[in-house]
Amino acid sequence: MAGYVARALERIEERNPHEPEFQQAVREAYTSIEPVLDERPHYEEARILERLAEPERVIVFRVPWVDDSAAVQVNRGYRVQMNSAIGPYKGGLRFHPSVYLGLLKFLAFEQVLKNSLTTLPMGGAKGGSDFDPKGRSNSEVRRFCQSFMTGLWRHIGQFTDIPAGDIGVGSREIGYLFGQYKRLTNEFSGAITGKGFGWGGSLVRPEATGYGAVYFAEEMLRTRSESIEKKRCLVSGSGNVAQYTVEKLIDLGAVPLTMSDSSGFVHDPDGIDREKLAFVLDLKNRRRGRIAEYAERYRSATYTPAGRTDSNPLWAIPADLAFPSATQNELDGKDAAHLVGNGILAVTEGANMPTTADGVHLLRTAGVLFGPGKAANAGGVTVSGLEMVQDSVRRQWSRERVDEELRAVMAEIHSNVRATAERYGRPGDYVAGANIAGFKKVADAMLDEAVL
Numbered sequence: 001m002a003g004y005v006a007r008a009l010e011r012i013e014e015r016n017p018h019e020p021e022f023q024q025a026v027r028e029a030y031t032s033i034e035p036v037l038d039e040r041p042h043y044e045e046a047r048i049l050e051r052l053a054e055p056e057r058v059i060v061f062r063v064p065w066v067d068d069s070a071a072v073q074v075n076r077g078y079r080v081q082m083n084s085a086i087g088p089y090k091g092g093l094r095f096h097p098s099v100y101l102g103l104l105k106f107l108a109f110e111q112v113l114k115n116s117l118t119t120l121p122m123g124g125a126k127g128g129s130d131f132d133p134k135g136r137s138n139s140e141v142r143r144f145c146q147s148f149m150t151g152l153w154r155h156i157g158q159f160t161d162i163p164a165g166d167i168g169v170g171s172r173e174i175g176y177l178f179g180q181y182k183r184l185t186n187e188f189s190g191a192i193t194g195k196g197f198g199w200g201g202s203l204v205r206p207e208a209t210g211y212g213a214v215y216f217a218e219e220m221l222r223t224r225s226e227s228i229e230k231k232r233c234l235v236s237g238s239g240n241v242a243q244y245t246v247e248k249l250i251d252l253g254a255v256p257l258t259m260s261d262s263s264g265f266v267h268d269p270d271g272i273d274r275e276k277l278a279f280v281l282d283l284k285n286r287r288r289g290r291i292a293e294y295a296e297r298y299r300s301a302t303y304t305p306a307g308r309t310d311s312n313p314l315w316a317i318p319a320d321l322a323f324p325s326a327t328q329n330e331l332d333g334k335d336a337a338h339l340v341g342n343g344i345l346a347v348t349e350g351a352n353m354p355t356t357a358d359g360v361h362l363l364r365t366a367g368v369l370f371g372p373g374k375a376a377n378a379g380g381v382t383v384s385g386l387e388m389v390q391d392s393v394r395r396q397w398s399r400e401r402v403d404e405e406l407r408a409v410m411a412e413i414h415s416n417v418r419a420t421a422e423r424y425g426r427p428g429d430y431v432a433g434a435n436i437a438g439f440k441k442v443a444d445a446m447l448d449e450a451v452l
Contacts, residue, residue, distance in 0.1 A: 004037050005030050008049035016053075019102025021328060025109050025353060026053050028360075032435035035424040048443045052112070055105065057081040061151035063129055065144045068137055075144070077151050079127035081161055082108035085445035087121035088159055090381060092166030094128035095173065104128060106328075107166075110352055111381070113438030114374040117413050120385035125161055127152070133168050134288070145176035153181050158190045158391070164384045165194040167327070170240070170285075171206070190391025193384040197396065202387035204402040205380075210244030210350060211403070212379015212410050213323060213371070214252065217348040219414035220369040220430070226345065229253035232271075232319045236260045236312075237326035238284050238291050241350045241377070245323050246277055258314050260306075260326060261291040265314045268294075268301040311335050318342040325350030333358035340366040349373035360431065375417050375434040382409045 009030055013023050030049060037043055059079040067073055078101060081089045091111040094104070104126045112124030129148060133141050156163060165174050174194045181191055188200070195201035204211070218228050231254045235242050238259045246256045255271040259280060268276065279297060283289045295303035304313055315322065315335035322344055324331045328351065336359035339347065346369035349355060353373055355363070363370045383406055390396050397405075421433030 003034075004044045004049065005034050008053075011050060012053045016102070016105070019105060021106035021353070022102045022109065024357060025106045028353075028357060028431070029109075029113060029435045029439065032432040033439050035426075036436055036440060042447070043443055046447055048446060051446065052083065052439075052442065053109065055080050055082045055108065056084060057155075058101070059127075059152070059155050060101070063131065063144065063148045063151055065140070065147045067140050067143075073144075075129050075131040075148075077127070077129045077148050078104050079152060079155060079161070079163075080104045080108040080125060081155075082124045082126070083112045083442060083446075084123035085442050085449060086116060087123045089125035089161035090115055090122040090164070090384065091125040091127070092164045092380075093169045093173075093177075094126070094166040095131045095133050095168030096128070097130055097132045099128045099130045107352055110374055112442060113435065114378050115381055115385075116438040116441045117375055117416065117434060118378050118382045118385060118409060119412055120382065120409075122381065122385055125163075126166075127163060128166065128169070131168075133173065138172070141173065142176045145173055146180040149177045149180035150184065153184045156181075156191055158388070162190065162384070162388060163192055164381070167239070169194075171196060190388050193387045195387070200387075200391055202383055202390055202402055203397070203399040204406060205383045205387060206240060207244040207247065208383035208406055209241045209377050209380035210246070210325070211248045212382065212406060213241070213245055213325070213348050213350040213376050214248040215379070215407050215410040216371050216376040216414055217321060217323070217346055217369075218252070219411055220346055220348070220371055223418070223428075224345075224369070228321070230255065231321050231345070232257055234258050234314060234317060234319045234322045235350075236265070236314060236324050236330060236354070237351065238280055239326075241380075242323075242325040243277070243281055243284070245325055245350050246272055246280075250274060250277065254321070257317060257319060259291055259294070260314060262306065263290050263292060264303055264305040265312075266291055266294045266301045266303050267314070267317055268298060270300040311338070315339055316342070320345050322347045323350050324354035326354065327351055328353045329356050330354045331359050332356040333362055335359060336362040339363070340368060344368055346371070348376045350377050352377065364429065364431065369428075370430055372431045372434050374438060375413050375430060378413055379406055379410060382406055 108126035115122040311334035316338040348371040417433035420437040426432040
């Protein structure tokens with residue numbers, strides 16, 4: 001690494017200390033795009049790398065609310081509006097104790113490149129709060145969401161910034177947020193996606209990220225004359241992304257073996273079938289229980305608590321495909337070595353940056369098909385974009401049409417990423433292809449608009 005990239009990264013890291021996730025994301029992207037910068041020196045003249053890594057706007061606000069014991073609580077709310085060169089800001093809201101500005105800057109930066117790859121006109125943003133909805137009553141969550149939206153509503157809108165859900169923000173929270181937005185603005189518009197189907201939402205939105213990851217894996221496997229059918233699959237997480245990754249794997253004849261949460265993971269050698277998945281959906285979405293209950297219900301499964309070793313034993317289980325779908329940096333170099341040693345064919349990121357830099361390097365060096373999150377998990381924001389289209393024309397599409405559109409977009413993303421990697425001398429390198437393809441579209445728009 002030399003030249004403009006090295007100088008830009010040094011400046012960016014100096015300006016953003018104590019934000020390791022953001023620095024990791026920027027470094028991973030920028031070290032991939034050096035061939036583009038060599039052939040387009042005008043990017044350096046316009047300081048595109050520095051501008052792309054600096055949010056256009058950051059909104060930080062307090063969120064006071066009253067809990068069920070009548071005590072006043074105060075959380076912090078954020079919205080990082082990263083880049084609007086190709087469309088209005090688009091990205092989720094995350095409610096989790098780990099939320100801080102650096103984490104959201106990382107997610108917003110990734111969102112810019114991801115949205116660029118979808119073929120839809122969407123910029124990138126991310127937001128959220130350090131509020132934890134776990135263990136809170138519906139009334140407490142409602143009061144928090146209403147206060148959060150009271151601090152945010154002036155900065156969003158269907159032509160400005162369209163938030164969606166993320167970790168800790170599901171259909172319940174989206175309903176409360178949209179209801180407050182509508183109350184404050186006195187209008188019904190497509191200013192938030194992830195809405196219920198009966199009031200402006202899109203079918204397949206809950207399933208989209210998981211389905212999209214499987215469709216992307218399917219495209220990668222075709223390049224080696226392989227199919228998903230009968231492949232044994234490791235899936236981490238048990239939230240929205242993991243649930244529908246498992247569902248689509250079952251649909252396509254694969255055999256999902258694992259699911260996890262923060263307490264540990266279950267391994268079911270017999271495979272997770274539709275009945276078992278229905279149990280997980282009820283456990284996680286209605287009862288909000290722990291994944292350990294799966295092993296209590298199904299004797300074919302074993303449960304392993306989290307934190308026993310310095311690597312995750314989930315990734316040491318022999319399998320054909322892996323779908324890290326829980327959270328960032330959950331799969332490191334040691335885990336990747338286990339996967340490679342067991343002959344893994346492909347790793348497809350369902351979460352945002354779930355694989356550490358050393359893990360990615362090891363997998364790519366070993367020739368494992370590796371689908372980076374900015375390409376492989378773009379299904380969620382794709383269907384959010386399709387929800388925006390449906391809101392604009394006041395029509396709702398059938399489930400079959402939305403799924404067909406999603407599958408077509410994921411195939412187009414794969415084709416674009418693969419062709420871009422080959423064009424720049426990196427055949428089969430999906431990381432380089434995704435970063436270059438996403439970057440070029442945004443960078444060229446920034447130059448065309450000439451907004452300094």
